[in-house]
Amino acid sequence: MAELAPGATGEPSPFxxxxxxxxxxxxxxxxxxxxxLFCAIVVMSIVSIVGRKLFSTPIQGDMELLQMGSAxxxxxxxxxxxxxxxxxxxxxxxxxxxxxxxxxxxxxxxxLLAVTGALLTWRTAxxxxxxxxxxxxxxxxxxxxxxxxxxxxxxxxxxxxxALGRAGLSLRTALNxxxx
Amino acid sequence: xxGMSIGLxxxxxxxxxxxxxxxxxxxxxLGGAAAFLAMNGxxxxxxxxxxxxxxxxxxxxxxxxVVPLFMLMGQFATHGGLSRALFRCAAAFLGHLRGGLGxxxxxxxxxxxxxxxxxxxxxxxxAQVALPxxxxxxxxxxxxTSTLAAAGTLGILIPPSVPLVVYAVLTQxxxxxxxVAAVIPGLIATLGxxxxxxxxxxxxxxAGPAADKASxxxxxxxxxxxxxxxxxxxxxxxxxxxxxxxxTEAASIGAAACAVLAVINGMRWKGIRQSLIGTAHATAMxxxxxLGADLLNSGLALTQLPVELANWVKDSGMAPLMVLAAILxxxxxxxxxxxxxxxxxxxxxxFYPVVMGLDFWxxxxxxxxxxxxxxxxxxxxxxxxxxxxxxxLFIIQKMSRNVPLMxxxxxxxxFLVSDLLRIVLLTLFPALAxxxxxxxx
Numbered sequence: 001m002a003e004l005a006p007g008a009t010g011e012p013s014p015f016x017x018x019x020x021x022x023x024x025x026x027x028x029x030x031x032x033x034x035x036x037l038f039c040a041i042v043v044m045s046i047v048s049i050v051g052r053k054l055f056s057t058p059i060q061g062d063m064e065l066l067q068m069g070s071a072x073x074x075x076x077x078x079x080x081x082x083x084x085x086x087x088x089x090x091x092x093x094x095x096x097x098x099x100x101x102x103x104x105x106x107x108x109x110x111x112l113l114a115v116t117g118a119l120l121t122w123r124t125a126x127x128x129x130x131x132x133x134x135x136x137x138x139x140x141x142x143x144x145x146x147x148x149x150x151x152x153x154x155x156x157x158x159x160x161x162x163a164l165g166r167a168g169l170s171l172r173t174a175l176n177x178x179x180x
Numbered sequence: 181x182x183g184m185s186i187g188l189x190x191x192x193x194x195x196x197x198x199x200x201x202x203x204x205x206x207x208x209x210l211g212g213a214a215a216f217l218a219m220n221g222x223x224x225x226x227x228x229x230x231x232x233x234x235x236x237x238x239x240x241x242x243x244x245x246v247v248p249l250f251m252l253m254g255q256f257a258t259h260g261g262l263s264r265a266l267f268r269c270a271a272a273f274l275g276h277l278r279g280g281l282g283x284x285x286x287x288x289x290x291x292x293x294x295x296x297x298x299x300x301x302x303x304x305x306x307a308q309v310a311l312p313x314x315x316x317x318x319x320x321x322x323x324x325t326s327t328l329a330a331a332g333t334l335g336i337l338i339p340p341s342v343p344l345v346v347y348a349v350l351t352q353x354x355x356x357x358x359x360v361a362a363v364i365p366g367l368i369a370t371l372g373x374x375x376x377x378x379x380x381x382x383x384x385x386x387a388g389p390a391a392d393k394a395s396x397x398x399x400x401x402x403x404x405x406x407x408x409x410x411x412x413x414x415x416x417x418x419x420x421x422x423x424x425x426x427x428t429e430a431a432s433i434g435a436a437a438c439a440v441l442a443v444i445n446g447m448r449w450k451g452i453r454q455s456l457i458g459t460a461h462a463t464a465m466x467x468x469x470x471l472g473a474d475l476l477n478s479g480l481a482l483t484q485l486p487v488e489l490a491n492w493v494k495d496s497g498m499a500p501l502m503v504l505a506a507i508l509x510x511x512x513x514x515x516x517x518x519x520x521x522x523x524x525x526x527x528x529x530x531f532y533p534v535v536m537g538l539d540f541w542x543x544x545x546x547x548x549x550x551x552x553x554x555x556x557x558x559x560x561x562x563x564x565x566x567x568x569x570x571x572x573l574f575i576i577q578k579m580s581r582n583v584p585l586m587x588x589x590x591x592x593x594x595f596l597v598s599d600l601l602r603i604v605l606l607t608l609f610p611a612l613a614x615x616x617x618x619x620x621x
Contacts, residue, residue: 035456045432071239081464123231
């Protein structure tokens with residue numbers, strides 16, 4: 001199952017360069033922001049359900065807000081997971097390879113994630129622009145659709161950068177023969 | 181090339197990419213993209229158009245918001261000391277039996293599974309609490325570690341369960357029905373594990389000596405400690421099934437309740453930060469695969485591979501039970517090398533239409549879909565405790581520090597036997613899952 005052991009979050013930063021440290025720091029705060037947004041969603045859901053059950057006055061459009069909020073927050077989690085290389089892989093077949101060979105494969109994997117991230121950044125940004133131009137809004141609260149959509153873009157951009165950073169680290173392992 | 185052969189090619193390339201360490205989500209994403217390109221004769225327009233909305237549509241799915249909320253709930257429960265209370269309570273009632281503390285650990289895992297949707301978190305947090313106690317009472321390393329690794333899988337067997345949520349989203353099934361259907365199989369699993377411990381210690385009494393008997397006043401006190409856990413479980417499961425809260429709302433309530441309990445038990449900013457970061461990692465791992473699976477499924481649907489495969493199996497006249505057995509064996513083999521959620525996302529779109537096209541015991545379509553969900557959950561869960569990729573084995577090894585992985589893996593064998601027996605039982609008697617659904621509905 002995809003889950004971290006408690007305490008495993010105290011890992012040291014994988015990056016040694018200063019821009020790598022910045023990437024780590026920004027991704028961490030970005031993810032914490034996403035986590036706090038989820039906490040806000042929890043509070044909103046509870047206020048809404050209590051309001052609906054006791055006073056028949058739920059928060060208007062609570063489902064819409066939840067969908068937008070959780071999309072933004074969940075996307076914000078993606079870069080940090082890549083910085084620490086926790087995304088799910090199958091490594092059973094490659095564990096026997098040398099550190100150097102695994103470095104090459106990992107560099108490829110991270111580079112492909114960077115391509116995926118770049119594609120998502122590009123297309124999601126386009127979607128935000130077209131949603132803005134066509135004045136699409138949510139059904140109840142009339143929130144412009146481009147607001148939440150455009151807030152996904154920085155997450156995917158950061159994911160792309162994190163994947164590039166990890167690809168660089170793997171490449172170094174491949175070239176140094178696993179020494180670094 | 182026909183759609184079917186494009187679909188098969190995509191699948192072959194995808195499996196190759198996964199085998200050479202490409203992220204599972206990325207491999208699926210690229211496989212899906214390739215299917216789109218191939219079906220449109222290399223024209224990228226349709227692919228790019230789909231990609232515009234892929235990310236937002238998937239991430240803003242209302243039901244999927246349950247996943248991070250359950251993760252958050254599990255993280256808070258882990259920091260809230262609820263695992264200790266559960267183990268104390270189970271030990272007060274069972275500890276005086278031979279192997280009793282091991283049974284208590286299994287029971288406590290089941291209890292923790294009732295508020296946590298993930299196996300690794302359950303194994304890790306219960307190991308933290310129970311492993312030192314088992315050792316202090318002279319349990320053998322093999323029995324102690326294998327009990328926790330196996331019983332940790334109760335984290336996903338007993339609802340709430342993240343893989344079931346994902347199954348529900350993939351198949352448009354009701355989350356509430358699946359959760360209720362998982363209750364009795366989960367209890368059978370717990371009892372099965374306890375029975376395994378009982379049998380192991382009857383062959384080797386030194387592996388699990390009895391502890392002192394607790395007095396009734398101690399028992400009552402220990403029972404009071406787990407009331408919050410029971411309350412959270414009842415609110416979440418019955419809230420969902422009773423229909424006064426949808427799964428997302430119930431998960432919110434559960435997360436808030438566990439957060440309050442954790443703060444009462446001393447969680448401060450550091451613990452909150454750890455919980456949020458832990459939730460972030462666990463959620464991101466799942467959602468990257470979800471994003472990739474979304475594109476892959478749309479791509480495969482274009483190739484018609486799932487439909488044609490289902491029709492082919494249906495028309496081939498193979499015995500339904502043989503087909504089901506083959507699917508379950510594929511799951512067990514895949515589970516040796518793959519994460520359980522990634523497996524569900526990869527295979528359900530293919531296998532689900534196959535199973536739905538066959539007749540099993542005259543079950544209705546709705547019943548069949550719930551039953552297959554529980555079966556799939558049980559088989560993928562076996563992958564967590566089989567080497568080389570058994571994540572629970574790794575976690576327990578990390579927590580125990582000096583017990584070799586193979587020692588735990590050997591100890592797990594009798595637990596695996598009980599898993600297999602349970603799967604056979606559920607295959608032959610779907611009512612084990614469906615009865616409670618029909619009664620509660």
